[in-house]
Amino acid sequence: MNLQLARLHELTEELQLAGVETNATALAQQAAKEEWDYLQFLERILQSEQKHRHQRKQVMFTRMAGFPSLKSLEEFDFTFATGVPKKQVNELATLSFIERKENIVLLGPSGVGKTHIASALGYKAVQAGLKTRFISASDLILQLTTAQRQDKYKQVMQRSVLAPRLLIIDEIGYLPFSAQESKLLFDVIAKRYEKGAIILTSNLPFGQWGSIFANDTALTSAMLDRILHHSHIVQIKGESYRIKEKKQAGLMENLNK
Numbered sequence: 682m683n684l685q686l687a688r689l690h691e692l693t694e695e696l697q698l699a700g701v702e703t704n705a706t707a708l709a710q711q712a713a714k715e716e717w718d719y720l721q722f723l724e725r726i727l728q729s730e731q732k733h734r735h736q737r738k739q740v741m742f743t744r745m746a747g748f749p750s751l752k753s754l755e756e757f758d759f760t761f762a763t764g765v766p767k768k769q770v771n772e773l774a775t776l777s778f779i780e781r782k783e784n785i786v787l788l789g790p791s792g793v794g795k796t797h798i799a800s801a802l803g804y805k806a807v808q809a810g811l812k813t814r815f816i817s818a819s820d821l822i823l824q825l826t827t828a829q830r831q832d833k834y835k836q837v838m839q840r841s842v843l844a845p846r847l848l849i850i851d852e853i854g855y856l857p858f859s860a861q862e863s864k865l866l867f868d869v870i871a872k873r874y875e876k877g878a879i880i881l882t883s884n885l886p887f888g889q890w891g892s893i894f895a896n897d898t899a900l901t902s903a904m905l906d907r908i909l910h911h912s913h914i915v916q917i918k919g920e921s922y923r924i925k926e927k928k929q930a931g932l933m934e935n936l937n938k
């Protein structure tokens with residue numbers, strides 16, 4: 682390494698400009714070749730730093746989000762999923778609902794792609810540099826119950842529930858909650874109400890949500906009221922994609938024999 686590069690390395694390390702260090706030599710060569718003026722070079726080197734930071738953020742936010750697997754809308758077969766309006770989902774994919782602090786509720790039976798769409802929207806959000814958290818309803822309640830026991834409720838609420846720009850709560854409805862647990866989920870919804878976007882997925886229609894929350898009708902309707910006030914409902918009908926894949930592989934026939 683020549684002396685100038687060594688000094689540059691020290692400076693970029695101290696000033697935390699990893700993007701500048703990575704791109705300096707190549708950009709300097711390009712500048713000479715294309716006869717950029719000094720300001721043009723400065724602009725390009727700063728842009729390279731900005732891009733580097735954005736990419737680092739994307740990687741970090743994707744890791745921190747806790748997606749069960751990385752899914753994209755491009756992989757989603759809209760012709761299979763009846764009732765999923767492609768136009769509506771594409772509009773949601775512009776992420777303006779996050780800016781407007783609105784909610785999305787994906788409803789439908791098992792295997793129709795609710796988690797897929799929720800994760801794909803979440804992945805778009807992290808790509809756009811927005812902090813996102815994906816968690817199943819039961820894990821969220823478990824986390825909050827543990828935090829309460831350890832006297833860390835406020836910190837966990839702040840870190841896991843309030844800090845992300847987008848909170849995805851998956852699988853509301855598979856496991857019923859006790860009265861105490863239902864209050865915790867209500868607290869999550871109430872605290873994010875008009876402050877941050879939420880995506881929720883559920884296999885149960887709203888009329889049956891009382892059964893999830895210890896048949897507390899007052900709490901359930903207060904929760905739904907807040908969720909639905911500024912919301913987009915995506916109702917998915919049809920057969921499970923998992924079963925379709927098994928049928929295609931000839932596994933269902935064998936199972937039925």
Ligand SMILES: Nc1ncnc2c1ncn2[C@@H]1O[C@H](COP(=O)(O)OP(=O)(O)OP(=O)(O)O)[C@@H](O)[C@H]1O
Nearest residue numbers: 756757758761762791792793794795796797922923
């Ligand atoms: N229309 C679709 N196009 C492509 N893949 C799909 C589609 N629907 C579902 N899948 C795939 O099928 C699997 C199950 O989908 P997913 O987990 O999103 O369903 P779900 O509605 O959330 O089900 P559950 O309620 O059981 O959690 C996933 O691997 C998902 O990527």
